[in-house]
Amino acid sequence: MRQRTVIPFGPQHPVFPEPLQLKLHLEEERVIEAIPVLGYVHRGLEKLAEQKDFVQNVFLIERLCGICSFMHALCYCQGIESLIGLQVPDRARFLRTIWAELARLHSHHLWLGLLADALGFESLFMQVFRNREIIMDVIEATTGGRMIFCSCLIGGVRRDIPNDLLKETIARLDQAEKLLDQIAPVILAEYTVKERTANLGIVTKEQARKLGAVGPVARASGIAMDMRTLGYAAYGDLDFAPIVEEAGDCYARIVVRVKEMYQSFDLIKQAAKRMPKGEHALPIKRLLPDGETVVRVEQPRGELMYYIRANGSKKLERVRVRTPTYANIPPLLHMLTGAQLANVAAVAVLSIDPCISCVER
Amino acid sequence: MRELEAIEIGVDQLLGEAHLLAQDGWRLVTITCARSEDGCEVIYHFDKDLKLKHLRLQLALEQEVPSIMPIFFPAYLAENEAMNLYGLRVTGLNIDYGGRLFTTAEAPRHPMARPAGARGEE
Amino acid sequence: MGVYRWARQRSPWIVHFNAASCNGCAIEFFTAMTPIYDTERFGIINTGNPKHADILVMTGGANHRNARVIKNIFWQMPAPKAVVAVGVCACSAGIFHDCYNMLGGVDKVIPVDVYVPGCAARPEAIIEGILRAAELLAESGGEGVGGD
Numbered sequence: 001m002r003q004r005t006v007i008p009f010g011p012q013h014p015v016f017p018e019p020l021q022l023k024l025h026l027e028e029e030r031v032i033e034a035i036p037v038l039g040y041v042h043r044g045l046e047k048l049a050e051q052k053d054f055v056q057n058v059f060l061i062e063r064l065c066g067i068c069s070f071m072h073a074l075c076y077c078q079g080i081e082s083l084i085g086l087q088v089p090d091r092a093r094f095l096r097t098i099w100a101e102l103a104r105l106h107s108h109h110l111w112l113g114l115l116a117d118a119l120g121f122e123s124l125f126m127q128v129f130r131n132r133e134i135i136m137d138v139i140e141a142t143t144g145g146r147m148i149f150c151s152c153l154i155g156g157v158r159r160d161i162p163n164d165l166l167k168e169t170i171a172r173l174d175q176a177e178k179l180l181d182q183i184a185p186v187i188l189a190e191y192t193v194k195e196r197t198a199n200l201g202i203v204t205k206e207q208a209r210k211l212g213a214v215g216p217v218a219r220a221s222g223i224a225m226d227m228r229t230l231g232y233a234a235y236g237d238l239d240f241a242p243i244v245e246e247a248g249d250c251y252a253r254i255v256v257r258v259k260e261m262y263q264s265f266d267l268i269k270q271a272a273k274r275m276p277k278g279e280h281a282l283p284i285k286r287l288l289p290d291g292e293t294v295v296r297v298e299q300p301r302g303e304l305m306y307y308i309r310a311n312g313s314k315k316l317e318r319v320r321v322r323t324p325t326y327a328n329i330p331p332l333l334h335m336l337t338g339a340q341l342a343n344v345a346a347v348a349v350l351s352i353d354p355c356i357s358c359v360e361r
Numbered sequence: 362m363r364e365l366e367a368i369e370i371g372v373d374q375l376l377g378e379a380h381l382l383a384q385d386g387w388r389l390v391t392i393t394c395a396r397s398e399d400g401c402e403v404i405y406h407f408d409k410d411l412k413l414k415h416l417r418l419q420l421a422l423e424q425e426v427p428s429i430m431p432i433f434f435p436a437y438l439a440e441n442e443a444m445n446l447y448g449l450r451v452t453g454l455n456i457d458y459g460g461r462l463f464t465t466a467e468a469p470r471h472p473m474a475r476p477a478g479a480r481g482e483e
Numbered sequence: 484m485g486v487y488r489w490a491r492q493r494s495p496w497i498v499h500f501n502a503a504s505c506n507g508c509a510i511e512f513f514t515a516m517t518p519i520y521d522t523e524r525f526g527i528i529n530t531g532n533p534k535h536a537d538i539l540v541m542t543g544g545a546n547h548r549n550a551r552v553i554k555n556i557f558w559q560m561p562a563p564k565a566v567v568a569v570g571v572c573a574c575s576a577g578i579f580h581d582c583y584n585m586l587g588g589v590d591k592v593i594p595v596d597v598y599v600p601g602c603a604a605r606p607e608a609i610i611e612g613i614l615r616a617a618e619l620l621a622e623s624g625g626e627g628v629g630g631d
C-alpha cells in the first residue's frame with residue numbers, strides 16, 4: 001500500500017489571497033481527496049440583514065464581497081424592487097449595466113493577474129494590474145469609490161454619469177482595450193501557459209451539469225448558461241451571446257474569461273451608445289416590500305441567486321445568498337481529485353476564480 | 362403578498378421528487394432554510410434552461426429530513442450549512458461536518474434558529 | 484542613526500493575512516504592491532512566509548475560527564515586528580460589528596500598531612500605514628514592538 005499524507009493547504013498561502021483551507025489527501029504527489037474547511041471568513045451577514053431595515057441593507061450587502069460588490073447590490077435591489085412593484089427608469093437600467101460590466105472587467109483583470117502570479121509570470125501580473133488601474137480610475141470617476149461603489153440603490157442609481165463623462169469613460173476604456181490586446185495574446189498563445197493548463201482539471205459537460213457548475217466554469221465545459229440572457233437591467237436591449245468553449249479544462253476557462261473581458265468592453269460601448277435620457281432614480285417613500293422572490297444575476301464568477309422574503313414591514317424575514325463560488329466548489333473538488341500537488345494552487349483552484357468571502361458570508 | 366410558486370411536498374415525497382427532477386435534467390441551485398411559526402421551512406430551488414422550480418417543505422421542530430446528496434451532489438454544502446445555522450436534522454449525509462461547517466464551538470450553536478436580536482440588541 | 488535603524492526603515496518585508504473581510508481591502512492591498520503605487524520603491528516586499536516578515540498587514544476582522552490563525556502567524560514572526568490593521572473591518576469589525584460570529588477588530592487577538600481606516604482603505608493610505616509601521620520598527624532598537 002502506498003503511503004498517504006494529509007496536507008493542509010491554507011488558510012494562509014502565498015498565491016492565495018483568501019483564507020480557504022483545503023485538506024488534501026495525497027498518495028505520493030497525487031491528490032486523491034480534497035475536503036474544504038470553511039469558516040475563516042464567516043461573519044453572519046445573513047442574520048445581520050434581518051436586523052437592519054431594507055434600505056440600509058443595500059450598503060451591508062455590498063460588503064458581502066468587495067470584488068463583485070456592485071452585482072450583489074444590483075441583485076438585492078432588483079429583488080426588493082420586484083417586491084414593492086417598482087419599475088426603475090430606463091437610464092438607471094443602462095447605468096447599472098455599465099457599472100456591472102465595469103465590475104466584471106476589474107474582477108477578470110484581478111483574476112488574470114493572480115493567475116499570472118501563480119504561474120510565476122510576474123511581469124504579466126504587473127502589466128495586468130497596470131491595465132486594471134485604468135478601469136479602477138474609470139470606476140472612481142463615475143461612482144466615487146474604488147472597491148465598494150455604493151452606486152446602486154433601490155429605485156435606481158445614486159448618481160448619473162453625465163454625457164461628457166460618459167464619452168471620456170469610453171475613451172479611457174478604448175485605451176484599456178488596446179493594452180489588453182497586448183496582454184491577451186501572451187496568455188492565450190504562450191506555450192508555457194498552455195502546457196501547464198491544457199488537459200488539466202477536466203470537467204466534461206455531463207459532469208458540469210451534475211456538479212452544478214455555473215458561470216465561466218460551466219461555459220468552458222460547453223454549457224451556454226449566462227444569466228444575462230434573462231434580460232435584467234439593460235441586457236435585454238443589448239446584443240451579446242454567451243461565450244462557450246468545449247474542452248472543459250483549465251485552459252478553456254482561461255479562454256472564456258479573456259473573451260468575456262472583450263465582451264464587457266463591447267457591452268459598455270453598446271450601452272453608452274443607446275443610453276436613454278431621463279431621470280436616474282425614483283423615490284421609494286412609503287413603499288414597503290411584501291412577499292417572497294428569487295432573483296438571479298450573472299456575476300463575474302457565475303450565477304448569483306438571492307432569495308428574499310419580506311412581511312410588509314421595514315425588516316426582512318430572510319435573505320439567502322447563493323454565490324457562484326458556492327456552486328463551483330463541488331466542481332473544484334472534482335478537478336482536484338487526481339491532480340498533482342504542484343498544480344493545485346496555481347491552476348486548479350485559480351481556474352474557478354474562488355471568492356471565499358462570498359461563500360461564507 | 363407575492364408568493365413564490367413553490368410545490369408543497371411532504372418529507373416522505375422529497376427523495377422521489379428529487380429523483381424525478383434529476384432524471385429530467387434539472388440542476389440544484391441551492392437549498393434555502395427559513396424560520397416558520399412552528400419549526401422550519403426548507404425550499405429546494407432547481408433550474409433548467411434558466412427556468413426555476415421550487416419545492417417547499419414544512420418541518421416541525423426537530424423533525425428529520427433525508428439528505429438529497431446521493432441524487433444531487435452539490436447539496437452537501439447547503440445541507441451542512443442548514444445543519445449549522447438552523448440546526449436542521451439531515452440524515453444520510455456522506456460528507457458530514459457535524460453541524461460545524463462555518464462556526465466553531467465558541468460561537469452560538471445554531472445562530473439563525475432564533476429571530477434576530479440575540480447579540481445585536483444586547 | 485545606527486545601521487539597524489537604517490536597515491529596518493528601508494526594507495520592511497510584509498506578510499499579509501486576510502481574515503474575515505470582504506476582500507475589498509485585500510485587493511486594495513494587492514493593488515498597492517503593483518506598478519502604479521509601487522511599494523517596492525520603499526523597499527517593501529510582500530512575502531508569503533511569516534518567518535521572513537517584519538510587518539503583518541491584516542485585512543478584515545477576527546472571528547472565532549480565524550483567531551487562532553492570526554495568533555499563529557503573529558507569533559511566527561521574528562521580533563521586532565509591527566502590525567498594520569487595514570480597513571475598518573480590521574480596526575473594529577466595521578459594518579460587521581453586530582454579527583454573531585465576529586470577535587471584533589484584530590486588536591482583540593493581537594496587538595496592533597497602526598490603524599488604517601477606510602472602507603475600502605485606499606492604496607495610498609495603506610502605503611502610508613506601512614511606512615508608519617516601518618518607522619516604529621526603526622525606533623524599536625532591537626526590542627520588538629507589538630507584544631514581545
Ligand code: SF4
Pocket residue numbers: 063066147148504505506507508509542543569570571572573577578601602603604
Ligand atoms: S473595511 Fe470595508 S472594504 Fe475593507 S474588508 Fe471591511 S467591508 Fe470590506
